[in-house]
Amino acid sequence: TSPFVHNSKTTASLHPVMEVTKENVHKLLVGINRYNPENLTILHSYVEQQANERTYDVEANLAVLKLYQFNPSLFQLNIVSIILMKALTNLPSNDFSLCRCLMEEDEQISRIFYLGELLETCNFVTFWEELAQNKDLSAKVNGFEESIRDLAKLLGGLNENELTEIANAKGWQRVDSNKIFLANQELNSNSKNMSFKFEIENLASIMGSG
Amino acid sequence: MAGQEQGFYTAAEEFVGAQFDSLLPSYNTGSDYDGGIVDDYDEPPATANQTYGVPDFVRNYVRSLYRAFTERRIDEMQMLCEAGFIKLTERSFSKSPWPDADRIAPIVNNGAKAPVRLELPHQWLWNIIDEFIYQFQSFSHYRYKLKHKQENELAMLRDHPKVWNVHGVLNVLHSFVEKSQINNQLNAYNNGDDPKTVADEFGRCPLYKMLGYFSLIGLLRLHSLLGDYYQAIKVLENVQLNKKSMYAVVPACQVTTYYYVGFAYLMMRRYQDAIGSLSNILLYIQRTKNMLQDKSYQFDQIAKKELQMYALLAMAWIMYPCRIDESVLSLLGEKYDKEKFIKLQQGSLSQFEDSFAYACPKFVSPVVPDYETLSQSQHKAPYQFQLKNFVNEVKQQVAIPIIRSYLKLYTTMPVAKLAAFLDMDEDNFRAQLLSFKHKMNNLVWMKGQRAIDGEFQTSSGVSFYIDGDMIHIADCKVVPRYSEFFLQQIRKYNELVKGLS
Numbered sequence: 001t002s003p004f005v006h007n008s009k010t011t012a013s014l015h016p017v018m019e020v021t022k023e024n025v026h027k028l029l030v031g032i033n034r035y036n037p038e039n040l041t042i043l044h045s046y047v048e049q050q051a052n053e054r055t056y057d058v059e060a061n062l063a064v065l066k067l068y069q070f071n072p073s074l075f076q077l078n079i080v081s082i083i084l085m086k087a088l089t090n091l092p093s094n095d096f097s098l099c100r101c102l103m104e105e106d107e108q109i110s111r112i113f114y115l116g117e118l119l120e121t122c123n124f125v126t127f128w129e130e131l132a133q134n135k136d137l138s139a140k141v142n143g144f145e146e147s148i149r150d151l152a153k154l155l156g157g158l159n160e161n162e163l164t165e166i167a168n169a170k171g172w173q174r175v176d177s178n179k180i181f182l183a184n185q186e187l188n189s190n191s192k193n194m195s196f197k198f199e200i201e202n203l204a205s206i207m208g209s210g
Numbered sequence: 211m212a213g214q215e216q217g218f219y220t221a222a223e224e225f226v227g228a229q230f231d232s233l234l235p236s237y238n239t240g241s242d243y244d245g246g247i248v249d250d251y252d253e254p255p256a257t258a259n260q261t262y263g264v265p266d267f268v269r270n271y272v273r274s275l276y277r278a279f280t281e282r283r284i285d286e287m288q289m290l291c292e293a294g295f296i297k298l299t300e301r302s303f304s305k306s307p308w309p310d311a312d313r314i315a316p317i318v319n320n321g322a323k324a325p326v327r328l329e330l331p332h333q334w335l336w337n338i339i340d341e342f343i344y345q346f347q348s349f350s351h352y353r354y355k356l357k358h359k360q361e362n363e364l365a366m367l368r369d370h371p372k373v374w375n376v377h378g379v380l381n382v383l384h385s386f387v388e389k390s391q392i393n394n395q396l397n398a399y400n401n402g403d404d405p406k407t408v409a410d411e412f413g414r415c416p417l418y419k420m421l422g423y424f425s426l427i428g429l430l431r432l433h434s435l436l437g438d439y440y441q442a443i444k445v446l447e448n449v450q451l452n453k454k455s456m457y458a459v460v461p462a463c464q465v466t467t468y469y470y471v472g473f474a475y476l477m478m479r480r481y482q483d484a485i486g487s488l489s490n491i492l493l494y495i496q497r498t499k500n501m502l503q504d505k506s507y508q509f510d511q512i513a514k515k516e517l518q519m520y521a522l523l524a525m526a527w528i529m530y531p532c533r534i535d536e537s538v539l540s541l542l543g544e545k546y547d548k549e550k551f552i553k554l555q556q557g558s559l560s561q562f563e564d565s566f567a568y569a570c571p572k573f574v575s576p577v578v579p580d581y582e583t584l585s586q587s588q589h590k591a592p593y594q595f596q597l598k599n600f601v602n603e604v605k606q607q608v609a610i611p612i613i614r615s616y617l618k619l620y621t622t623m624p625v626a627k628l629a630a631f632l633d634m635d636e637d638n639f640r641a642q643l644l645s646f647k648h649k650m651n652n653l654v655w656m657k658g659q660r661a662i663d664g665e666f667q668t669s670s671g672v673s674f675y676i677d678g679d680m681i682h683i684a685d686c687k688v689v690p691r692y693s694e695f696f697l698q699q700i701r702k703y704n705e706l707v708k709g710l711s
Contacts, residue, residue: 032384035377062440069436070376070576092651092666094479101437101477101599104591121606122644125637155644 020045022057029063037071040064044079051082054143058095061086065102077108082140084112088119089147092154096120112137124152332420333508336460339424342382343431349374350574354589368581376576379432383425389413390422396448399456423457430470435574437596439474440662446471447660452490461498462508465491465515471661472522473571477600480664481530482654488523489538492516496541520546521569525562528554529607530652531614531671557611562604566597607649609642617672623681643676 018024025046028039043064050056061083068075080103087095096116103109111134118127131138131145138144353367353374372378387393391413395405405419412418426445433442449455451471458464468491475484495516524546527534542551553561573592609632616628629639650673653664674683 031388032377032381035380058440059444062438066438066441069438072577092648093653097599097603098440098478101439101596104595105598117602117606120645120648122641122648124641124644155648 018042020049022046022055022060025057025060029060034063035067035070037067037074040067040074043067044076047079047082047086050086051141056086056090058087058090058093058098061095062098062102065099069102078140080109081112081137084109084116085137085141085144088112088116089141089144089151091119091151119148119151122155330417332459333462335417335420336424336463339383339386339421339428340462340466343379343428343435346374346376346379346432347435347572347574350376350576351572351589354575354579354584354591356584356586356588364581371578376436380429383428383432386418386421386425387429390418390425392419392422392426393448395419395422396457400448400450420457424460424463427463427467427470430474431466431571434470434474435571436576437573437592439477442470442474443478443662444660447662449661451487451661452657462511465495465512467491468494469515469519470571472519472526473569476522476526477596478653479603479649480653480655481526482532482652482667483664484526485523485530485532485534486655488519488526489535492519492523492538492541493535496537517545518569521550521565524551524554525565525569528611529604530650555611557604557608559601559604559608563597563601566600567593570596570600606645610646610649613642613646614672617674617681617683620681621683623683625676625679625681628681640676643674643681647674 020042025042028034028036028042033039043060046057046060047064050061064079064083068080084096084099087099090096097120100113100116115127115130115134115137118124118130127148131148367373389412391409394408395413398405398408406414409419413422426449429445430442433439433445449457451468468487472484472488472491475481475487495512520542523538523542527542528551550561550565554565570593573596575592579588612632613628616631617623625640625643626636629636632639634642647668650668651666652668654667655661655664672683674681676682
């Protein structure tokens, strides 16, 4: 007996002309139907769509990896590569390590694992060198390099040229040779030395009673 | 009343004893592993009249249990379950599991059209789900263990790949969740509405409702065993973990819940949330310890989980030293081996491995092995894989504690100078600093959110930014709120004075 509930709803959703949209995909990922390998057709399209259109859906991607975990014969290298590369673009979220926990060690994806390792340890210099030798990987995902540059900026790990490029693109002011004005760093430095302030009303009630 | 109970107990025990006497010796020889299918091949022709794989005495036991169940003889049921089940398990199933639920279900004609009008203790419902997953876990391990397997065992495994199939287990749990409409009920409950208003006759029935709830916890556990930490936490999206709940009624279930939640958060690198969850439950256990009977089955289970959680807490807190409840910290000092703690603090990878091995769940593979190519240690592969991922993370963070301790000493420091102190070349050190920022940036759950959600935060003692060649360090000290304290005192004093005059 099949463990999958094949009621009219699910059959309808497998209609060949169903549009590959986030909404439709997530309808498939409900309850036990999430584990139905027949979903892989549309899920594969959805993963490729994310690569082309610079969108990202971690839940759907993890669902694909799960289906591969349950059905190793259905494993597709290209899809997995895209999912992992996309996960890197979503750093600092740790989607990449979540993906890793769902897949057995595989020689074919070890290059991507290595790139992930470099990013997690913020070895940007080595990362860009490695990526240059693996252009086929970055080609799988539209806008991959841009996303990583954004990440590097977030963490502050850019070299001079990259910084200038981005600063110009984003309209930031160059203050002097060492500084670019982004935003008030003091406010963002997360210092919790707060100064206290009295609220006027509270103060008034006390002053008045004196 | 006591006499009557005694009567029931004796009757049940006698019944069970009688069944044992008809047992043949072959059932008492098990494999060297604590799991294995009841070996049908040893069955003599006399007992040919049985459902495949289910020995007669089990059939009879289940039938009498079902009779008691439908005739609402709750006391008898309780005795059969607690005394009978344990005895049967000790005698025949200490080395093999009970036949799985699928085979037993036909005996009791499942598939009712209307809710079974019955009340069962919540503890039992939890035990059913808990045991069910335990059987799946055990069997999954058994399948991969090559040692001492006879050819007939292997043949039987090969011929029955669907036994304890992961989809079957998922199907059971999801069915309970759907039938009980537990997610809708939880949602209503969270919004302050009466859950009964969103449930149909099945959902309103406590039996189904609680089976639904416990199945959510079952899914949390199952996904964790398979390494899917995201989905593990996701299934709890309607469960409010840090609040008092009318569903949180079984201590063993609570302990299991927070153990797996804490573990999943740890693997997701959400250290603050892991520490929070583990702290909550460890305090809970400490406070309710006296209420649980000593030596009950529950007590042992909880005690074991408690120690595992202290190990998890130690690791999480060492990787992410944030504010932690004082009492929990002192309990950690009492309950977790001090030498091990020191080794963890020193970044000993082997100690992290050992503590992880001790504290982690028993991971399983969801697929049937290739019996032709099965190797001796392949059953350990899922565990080794998750261990590798965890240790990898620890390795990436190995320099963080020492960097932190240096940063705490200064408010500004040139990058080059600190790199020299740490005996690193400057480029490498810069990468380490960025990595520090990255790793200490945690996704943290906020009030009102689902357990899977969170916002990025850093609360690990020290934060900094790099300005050219200089590091600027901000210590995260919280200034005591003198203003509010004084205002409060002034008001109190005024009230006091008013009262006197």
